[in-house]
Amino acid sequence: MAQNTGGGKRIRISFQQAIGLILPYIKSRVMEQVRSVWLIILYLVLFQILVLGIPILDASIITFGMAMVIIGLTFFMEGLLLGLMPLGELIGIKLPQRAGLAVILAFSLILGFGVTFAEPAIGALKILGSAVKAWDAPLLFLLLNSHANYLVFAVGAGVGVAVVFGMLRFLYNWSLKPFLYIMVPLLTVLSIWAAFDPNLLYLTGLAWDCGAVTTGPVTVPLVLALGIGITRIVGSSDTGGASGFGVVTLASLFPILTVLLLGVFFLKSVPQPMEETRFLSPDNRDTALALFESDDELLRYAFVHGSREGITSYFDSDASRRAFVAEMAGNGSERSRIFGPEETRFMSWVARNGAVEEKISLFGSVKAAREYLNAPDKPALIDAAALFLRNFQTAAQAIIPLTLFMLLVFFLILREKLPRTDEIAFGIIVAVIGMGLFNIGMETGLSKIGDQVGGKLPSSFTTLPLNEKRETIRNFTPDVVEKAVSGDGGIETFFYRKNGRQVETIPYNEKNYDDMTATYTYIPQVGPLFGGERSFWGIFVVLLFGFLMGYGATLAEPALNALGLKVEELTVGTFKKSFLMQAVAVGVGVGIAFGVAKIIWDIPLIWLLAPPYLTLMVVTKLSSEEYVNIGWDSAGVTTGPVTVPLVLAMGLGISTRIGAVEGFGILAMASAYPVLSVLLTGLYAARKRKKVISDTEGSDAATQEAVEVTP
Amino acid sequence: MKRTICAKITCEVYQEISKTVAATLAGMGIPRPYVQSGRSIMIGEKRGLFFRGGQTLVDDMIDIYRFTVPLEQELPVMDRLIHAAMLDQEGRGSIYSEHIELLHDEGRSAEEEPAVTPGDPARHSMIQHLTGISTIVQRGQGDVIVRAALEMGICVPSVTYGIGAGLRDKLGLIRITIPAEKEIVNIITTHHDAQGALVRLIEAGKLDQPGKGFIFTYPVARGLLNTRLYVGRHLSAASIGQIVAALDELKGSTGWRRKFTGTSDHTRSKKRKYLRDLTDVTVLCPEGRATDLAKVAMDAGASGATVSRLRQAPPPATPQGKLSPAREKLTMILPSSLAEPVAGALTNAGLFDEKTNGEIFIRPCPEAYTYTGGK
Known part of the structure; x- marks a missing residue:
């Protein structure tokens, strides 16, 4: 038999030769990740130092964290490409050959449901929801706190159903477009209807964000590879080279529906928002x-x-x-x-x-x-052991049960031999290590600086107290307080303080004076940095910040990188990965800028979501099936482990400062616009192509000939 | 195992025309061509903000159809395809045929053989005596070769992806440090320009350095090639491509546009050591089998192989799950003396059994070049 012939003679190579192979390999992989993350890192650091003018706290820990992000991403991407994606593709190829429809659908349902529990993305939303007050938005509060389990179940059910439909699409060769034409208007109408109930209004942001967040860095490559495998067996040749996409899109749309329905279900049991x-x-x-x-x-x-x-x-x-x-x-x-x-x-x-x-x-x-x-806050010492343990636990939880499930299916249901076992096993281990290191890096590095910048960002258009620079002035007496006329005619109080050889003025606020201890607590303030309170330029800088941060973070997203690689491979290099990433990154940037605007001006989310989605319906109609699949999928992929914490930090920073009820919706915005940017660039490219074909006056005559020949 | 000499026809068209080709083939009784995705490249205008008037490469996806027909059906089938897909118009695609030796399962039933309906008398003239040049380089390096080919003005190159199999698979886990992804650039040129083009491509791709790639030629019987090398504005009544195509058709040959007059002899003086008298053995098998078969071939003496992915609709009679439409192609360039032993070893490994339903294409490969070490 062919299976056991050949390959017996394994070539041994010396240690030196091995090093000669391994070093350039490691270097090229690390450099690849450096290229993808340098922009966002440099941008955050420079923005904080140069624009906001605030030194970075804990700079050494942050540097360590950023190194971890790069190393972690290197490992994780390698693990994806060697282990997780080949495994997904193998199952995709074998499943339609070895299993009946029922087994395929059951597998899809379990997979979709399972990934939601495996990937702790919902945790990120809970953090964002921590600022929600029970009396302001009771329903939202309920679903984020005591009923959080139901929320996870609803999202899981949504993703499960989405994967089932995704597989049915592949098996029966359905277009993605009808799903979009039904789901998007349905969700839009539902959200507009929800806007009339104060409780549901606040929930829409969460629902749309759930859709954006669920598709994480493990789910996406796995589901993608699965789809690519399946379409290699069942797809028809006329769906173009890039078939196998589209599941991610459905997995971002269905959870919106299930979460909104969950909200309607619990609506009766919660009070209306009140004082x-x-x-x-x-x-x-x-x-x-x-x-x-x-x-x-x-x-x-x-x-x-x-x-x-x-x-x-x-x-x-x-x-x-x-x-x-x-x-x-x-x-x-x-x-x-x-x-x-x-x-x-x-x-x-x-x-x-x-x-x-x-x-x-x-x-x-x-x-x-x-x-x-x-009493000074105790400096929060990072417990290194706990940090490692916690993050590796999360990583293992996200990857291992899922791969075990897939391996079980592979061996028990498909009864196949696993080719290249060593590569796949190595890939899975490396993926776990990579994700663990990456999580540590995010926690100690990128998220941390994201929090710092996000928290201080509102100083661009409003005054912001710098609590960490708080100092207590002893032996204070109100006798030193002076009065001054401010620009608009009001009276302001201040006092002089001699600091070394210099004299400085400090604004006086009676609230901060404590006559029993004769101390004055001085909290320095910054901002508004650009013009007055809520000035045009101040807000403009914040929007610009949102755009550039979204752009930079998107380029670093591992799931998008994996998607880009697959698209490039399936289109034999026609659709370059870098091109796709640029288009998506610009879209995410625009979306985040709109999301920030939503929070600053408290615009109901639906007014910002409906226009792009309605435009998308038209653009989707005009675009080819191939672009529709890639475009919509890249939107679902964008909001991953790099973007989400950064966006959340910024959203939380702005919404607490402004006093918004909830800061949800930015992520949803970041999903809508990349579809638009990818589809529009696709339309532009297709227009050029069509021109060449129509130059030869071919299409009509050629189709006629085909019809003539067929019978 | 049955051996026949037949015509292998390759038709490369832009995806917009792909359906027409598939329908035409089905209408002629060739329902199961092999289909591979590829990329075709043209030179385009760069309309940069600062650097006006530059050139850029414009990529488009193509579908490559490959199928075999009996020799006597070669002309009518090609003619019918050219007519249906309007391949005589530049900028739609290329078609060419090779005469190859086909090895396949003896028990293959008669209804599986393409029952080609006879076509009309030939309406379109094709160019004869062509040479194909295939260059296999590391993934990402293909554009260097493509650019060189386009600048020579030969034809529109087509690029496909493949994965190298060979030494790498015997290394153990450390193999992951060696990239296996390959890019295969295929161009078809006239016989008399082949030598010059070969030299130019070797130089462009620096193929005389270790680990850069492999290049080989193969004879092409006849074809009609896409000459639309350039996409952009036309300022005249006909594009240069259209004029060239028209003259080719009038003259019935391309001798009038010989490019490398005398140059080939000059470059030969560099004493490049070409590999000669080789044979290209291409194996078609189901998804997942190619790596195993490559090992078998290598034990029989082959030194390396390239695996590509194809699709082929399974025969309608096959029960679901028996044969999958996902197929793989394994290409090996061997010294001619090794072709028989390798084919024999593959047969013994079960290439022609019912489950695998494989095929072997054997074609001559007059010239090949790669870094062979030493001076």
């Missing part, structure tokens, strides 16, 4: 408790997120609140039972907002309360 005081008041207790597991949790939430009035309203009266605080002061075990790890948040709430008696009852004296607040 904080009304929400927390005892009259509203039953309704409010629908959002929380227990009364204690509501109480805890009130102390962590509520204002003084809100908490007073919870206790109905100032007196009963004081009684509660006094009880907590006396009973340490009860306190830790209710507040648990958030005990410090309770303490600092009392120290900051509590009445004098409350402070005394809890801390002994007002001075002690002050000191509790002013």
Whole structure:
């Protein structure tokens, strides 16, 4: 038999020869990743230093993190190309040959459902949702907190159904276009309808973002490879060279639908958005408790997120609140039972907002309360072991169960021998290592600087306190405070401080003066850097920042790189990877700029989503099937592990500063525009091609001839 | 195993015309051609903002149809295709035929043989005595060869992708450090220009240096080639390509546009050591088998092979799951003396059994060149 002949003589090579092969190989792979991430790294660093004029905190840790990002991406991409993608493609090729329709569909459903649990993308949305207040958007709050499991299930079901439809498409050679014509208008109408209910309105952002986020760096290459394999067997030749795409698109659209439906399902059980005081008041207790597991949790939430009035309203009266605080002061075990790890948040709430008696009852004296607040934050030491363990656990969780499942299917259902076992095994191991290192790098490097820049970004158009530069001036007396007339005729107070040989002016705010300790807490401020409060140029800089960040981060996305490689290979180099990435990156940049605008001006998401999607319906109609598949898929792919944390940091920074209810929707915007940019460039290229063919006056006559010949 | 001499026809067309070709072939009783995706390249105008008037390469996807017909059907079939796909118009595609030896399963049923319906008398004249030149280089290096071919004004090159099999597969896991992806550039030129073109391509691709690539020629019986080398504005009533095509048709040959007068002898004085008297053995087999078969061939003496992916509709009678439309092509250039032993070894390895349903194309390869080491 052919299987066991040949290849017996393995060539041994010396250590030196091996090094001679390995070093250039490593160098070329690392350089490839350096080329893809240098832009976003340099951009963030320069933006913070030169534009915002703020030095980078923890620069050495961040540098370490960025090195980890590059090494991690190198490993991960190699693992994808050697292990995960060949495995996916093998299964794709064998599945239609060895298994019936039912098995294929069951496999797809499990795969789609499984990947949602494996990839912790939803965690990112929860972070963004942490700023959502229960009383502002009850439904959103419910789905992000106590009902988060349902949310994951809904998304998983959406992805599962999407993969099933994706496979059916391949098996029966259906076009992607009808799916788009049905799904997109349906989702648009549903979102517009949802805009009339205050609860659902806030949910639409989350729903569209879920669609964008679910398709992560492991799912996409795997599903893509699977599709490519299947279409090699069942595809017809007239779908063009680049068939096998389209599943990612469906996997970004269906979860939007399932999440919106989930919202409608729970709509009845949540209260309408209302004032904080009304929400927390005892009259509203039953309704409010629908959002929380227990009364204690509501109480805890009130102390962590509520204002003084809100908490007073919870206790109905100032007196009963004081009684509660006094009880907590006396009973340490009860306190830790209710507040648990958030005990410090309770303490600092009392120290900051509590009445004098409350402070005394809890801390002994007002001075002690002050000191509790002013105690410098303990420098958060990075626990290296825990960091490694946690990130490698996430990586293993994302990759190993999935590959085990696929291997099981391969051996048990398809009953095939795995070719190049060593390569595939090596690839999977390298992918896990790569993803672990990459996660560490993101956490300690890119996300960190993203947080810093994102947090400070609003200083471009508004004033921003620099809390980390807070200093306490001792022996302060209000006698030194001076008055000055400001430009618009108001009176402002300030005082002089001698700092070495220089004298500087510091604005005075009575709130920051503590007469008991005779200290003044000075929090320096920056901004607005460009013109006045909310000036055109200030906001312009923020939008420009969003564009460039989206552009740079997209180029570093591993899943998009994998997609680009596959597209280039399937089109035999006609559709270059770099070309696709540029088109997508510009689209993402534009989308993110619009997303930022949404937050700054609080535009309902649907007004920003409907126009591009409606345009897309027309452009999709005009484009060839091939471009439609590639274009829509690249949109689903774009929002990956590099873009999402950076966008979230920026979104969170701006929305907390501006006081927006929720900062969702940027990711959804970042998915809409790349489709447009890819399809438009595709149309441009096709127009040139068509011209050459029509120059020869061929198409019509040739088709006629074909018809004539066929019978 | 059955041996026949037959005509292998290759038809390369832009994807927009692909359906026409498929329908025409099916109408003629050739329902199962091998189809491969490729890329064709033209020179285009670069309309840069700062650098006006430059040249750039314009890529387009093509479908390459390959099928064999009995020798007597060669002309009518080609004629019919040219007419249907209007290949006599420049800028639509190329068609050419080679006379090869086909080895296939003896038990292949009669209804699987293409039952070609006789065509009309020939309407289109084709150029005869052509030479094909194939260059196999590392993935990403193809454009160097393509540019050189276009600048010589020979024809529109077509590029396909392949994967190298050979020494690399015997190295163990460290093989992953050696890139196996290849790019195969194929051009068809007139017989008298072949030698000059060969030299030019060797120089362009620096093929006389180790690890750069492999180039070989093969005889082409006749063909009609796409001469639209340039895409852009036309300022005259006919493009130069149209004029060339018209003159070719009038003269019935391309001798009038010989390019390398005398140059070939001059360059030969460099004493490049060409490999001669070789045979191209091309094996067609189902997806996943090519690597195994390459090992078999290498044990029988072959030194390396290139694997490409193709599609071929399975015969309608085959039960679902028996034969897959995903096929692979394994190309090996061997010393002619090795062709028989390799074919024999492949037969023993089960190439012609029912499950594999393989085929072997054997064609001569008069000249080849690669770095062979030493001075």
